[in-house]
Amino acid sequence: MQKVQNIVIGFGKGGKTLAKFLAQRGEEVLVVERSPQMYGGTCINIACLPSKRLITEAARGTDFAAAIQGKIQMVNQLRDKNYHMLADEKTVTVLDGIAHFTGNHTIAVKTASGLKEFEGERIFINTGATPNIPTIPGLKDSQNLLTSTTAMELPKLPKKLVIVGAGYIGLEFAAMFASFGAHVTMLDHHATFLAREDDDVATMVAENLQKLGVEIKMDVALKKVQDQDQQTILTYEENNHEQTITADKVLVAAGRHPVTEKLGLENTDIQLASDGAIKVDSHLHTTVPNVWAIGDVKGGPQFTYISLDDFRIIKSELYGDGTRQTTNRGVVPTSVFIEPPLSQVGLTEKQAQVAGKHYELFKMPVAAIPKAKVLKDQRGMLKMLVDRDTKTIIGATIYAPESHEIINMVALAMRAQLPYMMLRDQIYTHPTISEAFNDLLKNPVN
Numbered sequence: 261m262q263k264v265q266n267i268v269i270g271f272g273k274g275g276k277t278l279a280k281f282l283a284q285r286g287e288e289v290l291v292v293e294r295s296p297q298m299y300g301g302t303c304i305n306i307a308c309l310p311s312k313r314l315i316t317e318a319a320r321g322t323d324f325a326a327a328i329q330g331k332i333q334m335v336n337q338l339r340d341k342n343y344h345m346l347a348d349e350k351t352v353t354v355l356d357g358i359a360h361f362t363g364n365h366t367i368a369v370k371t372a373s374g375l376k377e378f379e380g381e382r383i384f385i386n387t388g389a390t391p392n393i394p395t396i397p398g399l400k401d402s403q404n405l406l407t408s409t410t411a412m413e414l415p416k417l418p419k420k421l422v423i424v425g426a427g428y429i430g431l432e433f434a435a436m437f438a439s440f441g442a443h444v445t446m447l448d449h450h451a452t453f454l455a456r457e458d459d460d461v462a463t464m465v466a467e468n469l470q471k472l473g474v475e476i477k478m479d480v481a482l483k484k485v486q487d488q489d490q491q492t493i494l495t496y497e498e499n500n501h502e503q504t505i506t507a508d509k510v511l512v513a514a515g516r517h518p519v520t521e522k523l524g525l526e527n528t529d530i531q532l533a534s535d536g537a538i539k540v541d542s543h544l545h546t547t548v549p550n551v552w553a554i555g556d557v558k559g560g561p562q563f564t565y566i567s568l569d570d571f572r573i574i575k576s577e578l579y580g581d582g583t584r585q586t587t588n589r590g591v592v593p594t595s596v597f598i599e600p601p602l603s604q605v606g607l608t609e610k611q612a613q614v615a616g617k618h619y620e621l622f623k624m625p626v627a628a629i630p631k632a633k634v635l636k637d638q639r640g641m642l643k644m645l646v647d648r649d650t651k652t653i654i655g656a657t658i659y660a661p662e663s664h665e666i667i668n669m670v671a672l673a674m675r676a677q678l679p680y681m682m683l684r685d686q687i688y689t690h691p692t693i694s695e696a697f698n699d700l701l702k703n704p705v706n
Contacts, residue, residue, distance in 0.1 A: 362377070
């Protein structure tokens with residue numbers, strides 16, 4: 261058995277950044293990755309970057325097949341760059357294989373050349389998450405089943421696409437495929453569309469998707485899936501009536517769950533939460549000393565920038581003052597890359613009401629922004645909530661062009677606890693979406 265100073269299981273964002281950092285300190289690092297197609301992690305290979313590339317290409321009117329080829333070239337370049345980022349470090353070994361724990365600090369890795377065993381002084385679990393497939397008769401075995409991964413590998417555009425799930429991932433794919441020219445139908449068992457968002461925002465998003473040609477069916481129960489010739493028939497219940505719909509492809513967008521199966525955690529004292537995520541404390545320690553969990557595998561928000569911040573927490577503990585924790589991350593902005601993008605940070609108005617917050621609401625339509633006219637996209641709205649007493653921002657929802665950029669400005673103001681007047685009175689370049697804060701924050705509507 262070979263002893264190693266640091267073992268990182270999984271080539272994801274947090275793990276690879278940590279491995280690079282440790283290597284530059286001269287420390288020995290073993291990085292185990294089960295697939296050479298995943299060097300660099302989920303984000304660059306099968307999630308954030310390829311999906312946003314395709315969304316951008318769809319908005320530009322690019323042919324689907326050409327867009328897929330461009331996506332493949334981009335991913336190949338990024339994957340190669342990420343591999344060499346670690347493999348070219350003198351103290352890093354990248355090992356292709358499937359790792360499983362044989363003890364609290366020991367792993368066995370199944371490789372093409374046989375089983376290799378290691379003992380790690382420190383071990384970092386960074387195995388990510390994988391799509392959920394609901395247990396609906398016929399769904400898992402359908403020849404036309406797609407996940408968020410395989411949907412971006414199609415050689416040609418499906419004419420009829422059914423998406424199971426109307427959450428954020430489903431929305432992005434619905435808008436993208438509809439923009440490419442597919443007829444898209446979304447089926448979701450929840451009664452309310454985008455229930456976490458404010459009703460006025462959710463209604464506007466739904467209307468814009470419908471104008472794009474997306475059909476949204478909420479409060480339906482998918483009963484069975486059956487292949488017939490080259491197509492798939494989905495049977496669902498709506499308003500107590502059984503309905504059917506035929507699709508060329510069926511994309512399941514029902515969330516993702518942590519990858520802990522076959523990791524051999526039963527051979528350790530590492531504990532799992534009820535949702536299958538690895539239990540961690542605020543410093544990302546598992547229930548075994550000197551074993552950490554990073555990124556999606558530990559549960560919580562599944563974003564690559566959260567995984568990156570996980571690295572910062574571990575770096576702070578190992579070689580800093582240890583003050584950085586999950587409990588003091590501050591507000592975390594999010595964006596859904598539909599057209600226009602929907603971005604949010606802090607509380608929605610609905611959440612503020614439930615929490616009993618005393619707030620001022622600022623609201624304006626995107627159509628009032630000069631830059632929106634330049635972009636020829638005047639859809640959407642901006643909403644901001646301000647604490648009545650402290651005058652600090654407690655939340656913002658921006659459904660507007662370029663919202664994925666300016667939401668970071670709002671998050672920074674919230675983290676710094678700046679009074680909202682700082683955004684209102686800022687001198688902005690023109691024409692920009694961000695200058696809308698000058699007018700948005702003049703007068704509250706409540």
